[in-house]
Amino acid sequence: MSTLWLVATPIGNLGDLQPRAVEILDRVALVCCEDTRRTGLLLQHAGIRAERLAVCNEHTEYARIDDMLDVLGSGRDVAVVSDAGTPGVSDPGERLVAAALDAGHDVSAVPGPSAAVMAVTVSGLPTDRFVFEGFLPRKGRDRTERLAEIAAERRTVVIYESPQRVVKSIADLAAACGADRRVSVSRELTKLYEETVHGTLATVDLGEPRGEYVIVLDGAPVDDAEATDDEVRRSLAALLADGATARDAAAEVSDTTGRRKRDVYEIANALRNDTAGRGDTAGRNDTVGLA
Incomplete structure (x- = not known):
């Protein structure tokens, strides 16, 4: 049975590319990726000459389904990679997986780097239960409602944010959750200028925002008063x-x-x-x- 592989790629440090990821990427008939130039450089670094690369980003993922199914139908494997990290997590991959499963093909993964998991583990906040929110809606009612949901969430919350919006998001979270809610903010994970800062939503100092951010927010406090x-x-x-x-x-x-x-x-x-x-x-x- 042919297989669709979701292959995790480094989020910064190329040394994090797994040997099994190299093996899979070297033998599949098609590699679906967000940016052929970026993935091409990664493959070149690993000594891989891919049989074929095809763009699969937020705009083209749906159109790529037929191409993927044709390859899988011929008995060959397909790999999906994102620019960094685990595909399907705030990156393309979800639609391809659903289509492959619907067509009766196997789906598997080569686990590896994930900014969300790494940020949680270095946050110092509870890790036994956490929820991944990805990127917040940029504006309007959707953003207001999402912030209210996060404010009431008792589990640790993981949020992705860009350098252009991270300061505003911290301020909006403080308004929704309270300025004293604990937070850990990581950027440039596994890269030369990796940094994680800890504090509260009122006190955390991001300096000059640059790089991609992961915000790890403490859950809403639990009322310890016992019900009568x-x-x-x-x-x-x-x-x-x-x-x-x-x-x-x-x-x-x-x-x-x-x-x-x-x-x-x-x-x-x-x-x-x-x-x-x-x-x-x-x-x-x-x-x-x-x-």
Whole structure:
């Protein structure tokens, strides 16, 4: 079965090109890339004479699908690369992958450099859960709504930004999230002038913006105040009235309030029994205790 390969390429330091990436790029029949000149230089550095290069950027990716499918249909492999990093992550590749899968071809990848992952790991912020936002909308309602979503997001947030807009984006994030939200900002990752600065949205100093930026933003603070029994009862009553079992209602309320599941389940059982005593069948769904 022919395969579409997504091949990660260096985000700055050419020494990060993986040996398996060289192997794949050297044997495929077609390399789809954002810029043939830039990819040509990378291949030349690796000693590869590509059989064929074809432009696949944000404007031409859809038009490149038939070409890719023709090559895959002939039994040969195709590779996709971006100018830097992992294709398909804020770069072309997503449409090609969907089309290849729809046509029944295999899709695989040669993992490697990713600015988002590198920036998270050096940020000093929580890495157990994070969300990738890519580039923010440039203006208007879409930008306002996205900023509001980011402000409420409890996971660490990763954002890409250009040197022309990074200062404005930091200011807009401060307005939406609060000036004291922690942030790490990286630029020129793996390159000679690599730099990561840490601070808050109010204090982080970017100097003279240059290079591509990755903003890593701390998640929204979690309210540590434990929900009261009355608050738990109100939440449970609404779920039970909608037909949820006591077990399911307790699990959901426990997740949203942080209260122990066993304690919430006891309250749910009491509510259900009280409802049953009044002759109301709502919420009379199960009697199984928690394991």
